[in-house]
Amino acid sequence: MPDNFQTLLNHYNPPEAPDNLFNKIIARINKRQRMLAISRVIVFSLSLLGSLVAAWPIFSAVKIEFVNSGFLQFLSLAFSDFEVIITYWQSFILTLLESLPAISIALFLLIVFIFMGSLRFLTKNIKALTNKNILAN
Amino acid sequence: MENYADEQLLESYLNGEKEALDLLIKRYLKPIFGFVFSYIKNSEDAEEITQDAFFKAWKNLKKFDKEKSFKTWLFSIAKNTALDFLKKKKPLLFSAIEKDEKENSIIGEIPEPSPLPDEILNRADLTSELNLAMDKLSPKYREVIFLYYKEQFNFREISELLNEPLDTIKSRHRRAIIDLREILDAPKEEG
Incomplete structure (x- = not known):
């Protein structure tokens, strides 16, 4: 292709972008980031509150199930009949594991996980909202 | 940075x-x-x-x-x-x-444009003439010219960007500069 077409097209000047276009773009992005941060604060506040409300009854249920399962009684054997436990340690461990109220423990850990996660994301988004230079989403 | x-x-x-x-x-x-x-x-x-x-x-x-x-x-x-x-x-x-495409000519059928005469390049008001000439080109030709000459994309990149076959881009480019040259060569209207 003839080289002087490049020379010709070097003279082509499309209109310049308006001076304030950059600021408009940044303002629009910042506005969206702000809205996202606000909606996340709402969502994570609700999940934090929900996990707090759910934690107490679940914890109470875990306590009751521990008592009813016999786990504590089995565990106390480790202190009262230590030599027997040493001899039959495999059966002892299996018995302990079987008596664990696994489902309620799992549920409680889930609530704790939700609580910690909500707290983490809530503080991150509150920080983003209060920070003048909003960081990447 | x-x-x-x-x-x-x-x-x-x-x-x-x-x-x-x-x-x-x-x-x-x-x-x-x-x-x-x-x-x-x-x-x-x-x-x-x-x-x-x-x-x-x-x-x-x-x-x-x-x-x-x-x-x-x-x-x-x-x-x-x-x-x-x-x-x-x-x-x-x-x-x-979308409809404005004179082809689908094969690139080999489109004649290779000859170099521009110096007379065009030496015109005093070349920038304004060129801007007007570009306005007269079809949008598809104009975009290829812009991407190739102003933004220095190669044909393969333009093909990927516009999601068109490489040969289509090449033929469009060739037609674009032929059309551009015809517009610049055309006698100016007396005002």
């Missing part, structure tokens, strides 16, 4: 450096606006589309494939945003642009 490559700026931004996004936008604001304008030929609409294009790019930054060219990706978004705008707000113009 101003000398960082696009990919480095992108990485910095995703790691929390807001300034990196500012630099990326500043780097491509004029080229993207110029490209959109070459399509739309209206400053107000081009401003709106440019804003939308950068906003869409920002929303999808995390999904950007770092193996690919950021520049090509950004221009591709700008092009699609311009087309969406036309479809919604100027359907007649959109329809005309």
